[in-house]
Amino acid sequence: MHPAQHTTVAAPAARDGLRRKWKTVILASLGGSLEIYDFIIYGVFAREIARQFFPAADPLASLISAFGVFAIGYVSRPLGGIVLASLGDRFGRRVIFLVSVLAMSASTIGIGLIPGYASIGVFAPVLLVLLRLAQGFFLAGELPCSITYVVEEIPQRASLVGGLVVFCLNSGVLTATLMSLALHATLDAADVVTYGWRIAFIFGGLIGLLSYWLRTSLEESTEFQRLRSHKSRRPFRTVLRAWPWHIVAGVGVAGIVNAANSLLFVVLPSYLTTVLHVAAPLASAAQNVGIATMSASLLVCAWLGDRIAPRLVHRAGALIMLAGSYPFYRLVAAHAIDPFTMFAVIGFVGGFVNGTYAFLLADLFPTNVRFSGIALSLNLATVVFTGITPLVVTDLLHRIGPIAPGIYMTAIACIGLVAGLVLKRLGGKVERVSHAD
Template structure:
């Protein structure tokens, strides 16, 4: 029997024009938050020299990646704080607040004094700002995913929510594009000295536009109806984490979907960027350009995979992506090294100081782009359907709180710490490919857990939750999941 709701049956289904307004407003704000979050990682090498004591390039880069990871470590806590607000007050209010916090924190990085100016205070303040950013992002994604999902018809939820899934890659793409434009508009010395601040300061303009658009939006119709009916949770943290059956769903979602998605995402779109620069010695501008092109080419496939999940099922598409990703990552990086070409050794002076750094002398940019594009397709498979899957896995009264935790634990700890873990493993072993075993192992774990324990959710109806059907209670939906 079809679970597709008709507008005449459920007042929570809105018009097509309203759906697209919701998607555009939600996606724009979420993209800006991802932009804010990822310009830090995209500028890791420059930030390392400005905010950490000089002398050891690898140590400074590791410290920067640890600071990057601190923001991810804070994301689950932001999910709890803003998830609770979203389930009590409303989806719109929660992710409007997170946007303001993220934009403000990013702007502060753009004016923060460096280590040369204020010493140890510089990295301490930087870590605090990253934690604040992590808290904000922890509340943003869940709100946007839930907000869109609660507006759209059940049978096309994978398709519509996949536009939210584009925003993380789009935010990374825009961050790389802005950095490229700024970097090529001035000398390397000027960019390394002060030009790197411009992408951070630009955030305040982007946030202003998004806040204006989001302030014009209405609350989710499904949440509004539940609130009027007195069906919302008064204690979403207790209802989410004081329930044994819900914990089973949370842990299954974490290890059977979110963890594998996270490591594939950050390996294929983020770690590959720093790896090509530090291990294959491809020039920074070249790497940023080819990664940006690969991301741009791959973005439409998030929607393709989301739409396929409406037909084939969320589980089928996501598990295929985890398995293909786990198999493909290692040979793909070997192919990247080969395509980068031989490295011209660094030129040192008599004291051992680097005069000319080591550099790949003839990288095959077309082949590098195509390999990264192939990895991005794996990202599309695991990430395109996951917003719909997460929303369908939890009942409306605790949905914002519940989906945010496994998603941000997966992405915050398994994904966010991947660059640090992988770089540390490479540094300690001397094997430039050794860091890849971490994402491969996690992706395989997710494939096994997902195949055994994950339930298909594409036929779960969100709109029935707002009806008066006594069979569509929250606990029934948890049991079905």
């Protein structure tokens, strides 16, 4: 064949291949959005669930029981991460993608269909706990699998596609809060308690089943196929033995993300209403602005990470949090910053670490144990930092007053910065164009 003819034939083939890869990235990312929606929607409707499954004379005691079940969803995540990641490194990413979204969807629909305590007594909360454990178990493999899959599919744009996964996660959280607003706007309060919250769960589960059907068209990631003959037989044991400091660095890199997001998603709305006496609707609206701002910021930072070293972007975010958190929250506590500006600033700065951490985790581990390494780092960071943030900040509020979130984030930023400083030495496992520091 003449060289010109060969080039003419190869160009459309290359374009088709790139189009297929981006389709894979989008499907992988959207699945994560749906699964985080399924997980978060429980917290959004915690008060309604409390009245259905934990009836008590004291509404606060009922709500505490409901939040206890919310926390249980995190208990099964480390085990889920270990099991699913090990299987993913041994048998491929695609099968874990399909299993996790199917199981999450079934669990979410199940929660929406469980009869309340008034109908089946103690079996109602027992079933709720079991389904919540299942949600946590299978969610533990979803984000690490998504990150692994997209980075291996388009390594030359690894920062951007990793950021796209996180962008879709944020979109799932935003969808859950918007679903709550829509149901409360269209139904009476009594109807939301009786059946409205169930609509949110069943909707999420059905959309998840649609995602499962779409994902059946996915092929195995290109890089995993290329290294099938070198896959690890015991990936979890291998990553613990050969890459322990990489896991520690990964926990630090993801920890600042988990702590900042726990503040944004969970702590700050209550902080505004109970400590600073801001009206609840205003706090909720401002929070949505913060989530939307962070989504836009993290995409820009992820795009930037394909042009300069992503560790520098992450480091910049940690430095801003380290230097700015205390003075920022002093202004917030003095009512010198309105809630919309407060959340917008937090969202913008949060984008620096949210937009880059997915790539940085993937870059710490080689292909044969990447899924396990990411899963272990992410789930340890989630259990430690997401789990303790509300408790620590609440305790600090009692001890030192309204500036507590600033002091807490200053300490967390130190951890994130130290972890970020070792990334150049420990990273470099994703094959792409390197950048000078």
